[in-house]
Amino acid sequence: MSPQHQISDPKIIRIALAGQPNVGKSVIFNRLTGLSQVVGNWPGKTVAKAEGTAKFGNYIFKIIDLPGIYSLSTYSLEEIVSREYILDESPDYIVNVLDSNHLERNLFLTIQLLMLNRPTIISLNQIDLLKERGYEIDREKLESLLGVAVVPTVAVHNRGVHEILEEIIEIEEGHKTLSMKKITFGKEIEEKINQISAEVQELYRKISCPSKFMAMKLLENDEYCLKNIRAFNEVTGSDTAKLVYKINETRTNLENLHGEQISTILNAEMYNISSQIVTQVEFLKTQTRKSKIRHLIDHITLDNIKGYILLAVVMFGIYLAIFSFGNWISGLMDNLFGLITPGAINLLGADTWAFKIIWSSIIGGLFAGIGGVLPYVIPFFAIIEILQDTGYLPRAAYLMDRFMHSIGVHGKTIIPVLIGLGCNVPAISATSIMETEAEKKRAIVISSLIPCSAVTTIVLGLVGKYLGIGWAFLLYLINLMVIIIVGKLMSNWFEEGGIQSELIIELHDFRRPNLKVIAKQTWHRSKEFVVLALPLIVILSILMQIMMEFNIVESLNIMISPITVYILGLPIGVGIYLFYGVLRKELNLILLELYVLSIGMTMNEYMTPIQMITFTLVTMLYVPCLATIVVIGKESGKKFALQIFLFELLGAVFISAIVRWSYVLLAFILPQRSESVVMITTFAFLFGLMILTLHLIKKHSNHQKKHHRNRSPEQTILIQENLLDHSGCQSCRRCHLNQCEEKKD
Numbered sequence: 001m002s003p004q005h006q007i008s009d010p011k012i013i014r015i016a017l018a019g020q021p022n023v024g025k026s027v028i029f030n031r032l033t034g035l036s037q038v039v040g041n042w043p044g045k046t047v048a049k050a051e052g053t054a055k056f057g058n059y060i061f062k063i064i065d066l067p068g069i070y071s072l073s074t075y076s077l078e079e080i081v082s083r084e085y086i087l088d089e090s091p092d093y094i095v096n097v098l099d100s101n102h103l104e105r106n107l108f109l110t111i112q113l114l115m116l117n118r119p120t121i122i123s124l125n126q127i128d129l130l131k132e133r134g135y136e137i138d139r140e141k142l143e144s145l146l147g148v149a150v151v152p153t154v155a156v157h158n159r160g161v162h163e164i165l166e167e168i169i170e171i172e173e174g175h176k177t178l179s180m181k182k183i184t185f186g187k188e189i190e191e192k193i194n195q196i197s198a199e200v201q202e203l204y205r206k207i208s209c210p211s212k213f214m215a216m217k218l219l220e221n222d223e224y225c226l227k228n229i230r231a232f233n234e235v236t237g238s239d240t241a242k243l244v245y246k247i248n249e250t251r252t253n254l255e256n257l258h259g260e261q262i263s264t265i266l267n268a269e270m271y272n273i274s275s276q277i278v279t280q281v282e283f284l285k286t287q288t289r290k291s292k293i294r295h296l297i298d299h300i301t302l303d304n305i306k307g308y309i310l311l312a313v314v315m316f317g318i319y320l321a322i323f324s325f326g327n328w329i330s331g332l333m334d335n336l337f338g339l340i341t342p343g344a345i346n347l348l349g350a351d352t353w354a355f356k357i358i359w360s361s362i363i364g365g366l367f368a369g370i371g372g373v374l375p376y377v378i379p380f381f382a383i384i385e386i387l388q389d390t391g392y393l394p395r396a397a398y399l400m401d402r403f404m405h406s407i408g409v410h411g412k413t414i415i416p417v418l419i420g421l422g423c424n425v426p427a428i429s430a431t432s433i434m435e436t437e438a439e440k441k442r443a444i445v446i447s448s449l450i451p452c453s454a455v456t457t458i459v460l461g462l463v464g465k466y467l468g469i470g471w472a473f474l475l476y477l478i479n480l481m482v483i484i485i486v487g488k489l490m491s492n493w494f495e496e497g498g499i500q501s502e503l504i505i506e507l508h509d510f511r512r513p514n515l516k517v518i519a520k521q522t523w524h525r526s527k528e529f530v531v532l533a534l535p536l537i538v539i540l541s542i543l544m545q546i547m548m549e550f551n552i553v554e555s556l557n558i559m560i561s562p563i564t565v566y567i568l569g570l571p572i573g574v575g576i577y578l579f580y581g582v583l584r585k586e587l588n589l590i591l592l593e594l595y596v597l598s599i600g601m602t603m604n605e606y607m608t609p610i611q612m613i614t615f616t617l618v619t620m621l622y623v624p625c626l627a628t629i630v631v632i633g634k635e636s637g638k639k640f641a642l643q644i645f646l647f648e649l650l651g652a653v654f655i656s657a658i659v660r661w662s663y664v665l666l667a668f669i670l671p672q673r674s675e676s677v678v679m680i681t682t683f684a685f686l687f688g689l690m691i692l693t694l695h696l697i698k699k700h701s702n703h704q705k706k707h708h709r710n711r712s713p714e715q716t717i718l719i720q721e722n723l724l725d726h727s728g729c730q731s732c733r734r735c736h737l738n739q740c741e742e743k744k745d
């Protein structure tokens, strides 16, 4: 190859998207990489770092989307992920994404990032909303004050996003240089930090973290930095001890002088710097009137009475809409399949292999999958996405906090719970927002019991469709009672790991949902069904035909018949489908429907109403699907995943057996009554039992509580976005969110 045809290898550049929660990091990440990180209008969605690549010119960008952090002093599990990545992995560039509507608070983190002396680009995001409010930010001035490149972006509309990479290329190719400004505190603090910094520099020359940042963090008594210097082999333990002694002395002196904790003093310094910057760069261009509608909506959604009524209407409305839409489409598909089947029989012959494989398994499988699942799943995901993107989710979380707390789990659990209504897998990942391991484990157990969209498909597609929506709601009610009982039991059993941290919810303004974002996220979630489940349905139904031909299915069904037939009272043929449900829950209904069709029956003929109820109940409550179990194993260990698996399996069989046997008993006691009367009485009996169980647990816990009087009560703290931009006592996390009651005055 001639020299002019040689193309140099692309250069790999690692960039980290860092910023406070809910500023738009993941939207930017998705735009640049084409991937689908969770996006929504509430803080704390990204809980683990995600990596993607973007090719641009002769560069390959390895982009890391990090969980949001308010500052480099961290609190919750996912914040530690971000901080450790920024400090330990030294990305080539930090892209600090800011919400330009809350510049002062966002700059608080920027100042700390600048102290790390890494090439930094600022993405001034959500500039569209800033303009709507009548404000403008002087980009050049901000660039010159901070010495970084500033790129205004509207990530949701893909404006300015690729310019971030162009800026980096400009720097890489020497067309632009960054002259990052040194952060200078007030005279007295600056002197002290510089003294410590000089000693750190002297002793730990080779440590990767800049000495001034290190000095500030050591002064703050930051455990991570202390651990770092203690583990630094090239310095003797006694030298480190001397330095730590000196730092402690400086800290005490400063605290005595100011009458404040050191973190308060340092945070005040940083807020001071950021507010000075804001006064120089941000100005009001046109006075706009505050949206009255927004305030009205906020008032209703958070109101103690109207809020709950609205929440109930929203939840009920969601299920009703999905039920009506799903049943309509699935009915159309059933009719269509019925209409064309005679033609297929003519063509392939009625009892031939070709008919069984091509028609019943492949075409039938596709019809059942597309008609029986997608019409329920797609609208469900779309609605969940709309709730997330508008900002309703954290408002629901606020309302539900008291309830969550009353069942013994942390209020934040409501976030994974609401996500779990869509799919349990991201819900389990979202439990990383919990602040302690014990809270996380409880949140995992609760989230794994939430009826996901696959369960909804079965509840609405079987019980709802054949028995009526009322029975479907009764099943949801049983599920809810089970969650309450499990939550209460956990809070009794694991009392010592009690709920310590408060629920702090930052409420961002309601937004118009972005249709593109919603469509993309809905498709991303539904795609999994199309790509994974549809082929699986076809393969398994072919396998089923073959296994039936060789009587293998029958043997398997006989093997588990002691549970399915004798304990649960189900038809012997359903056994195998309960196995398939572990792979993906919706499989058991789809494959069962195909089987019933293949033996020339309808669901109504194959199962009695109580059998439909028991089958659905056991599917609702027994083990979460395989993907969920794998994620639980990853998040909290294989042993814990196995414990959940066994506990939920036994629990599901136990509760479903109670339903079945009470029905049998009641049918015997009430021989002249109609089936629905007996079924209602059965449900009433089950609810009675559950209420009694709750009463017993409460009695027991009252006894225990006497020994745990001094447990800190949980508090719900609600922060309205428009109150965020000023400082409180500035020493704690709540201060970053401006709800610290201590020092407001």
Ligand SMILES: Nc1nc2c(ncn2[C@@H]2O[C@H](COP(=O)(O)OP(=O)(O)OP(=O)(O)O)[C@@H](O)[C@H]2O)c(=O)[nH]1
Residues within 6 Å of the ligand: 019, 020, 021, 022, 023, 024, 025, 026, 027, 028, 038, 039, 040, 041, 042, 043, 044, 045, 046, 047, 066, 067, 068, 069, 125, 126, 127, 128, 129, 153, 154, 155, 156, 157, 388, 389, 390, 511, 514, 517
């Ligand atoms: N109007 C507007 N909305 C935006 C913009 N960028 C992001 N959003 C919205 O802001 C919300 C938060 O976006 P995310 O990308 O999820 O934020 P994040 O920083 O990744 O949040 P965490 O992962 O929770 O830290 C979503 O509702 C987005 O649709 C923008 O430029 N303009």
Ligand SMILES: [Mg+2]
Residues within 6 Å of the ligand: 025, 026, 027, 037, 038, 045, 046, 065, 066, 067, 068
């Ligand atoms: Mg994110």
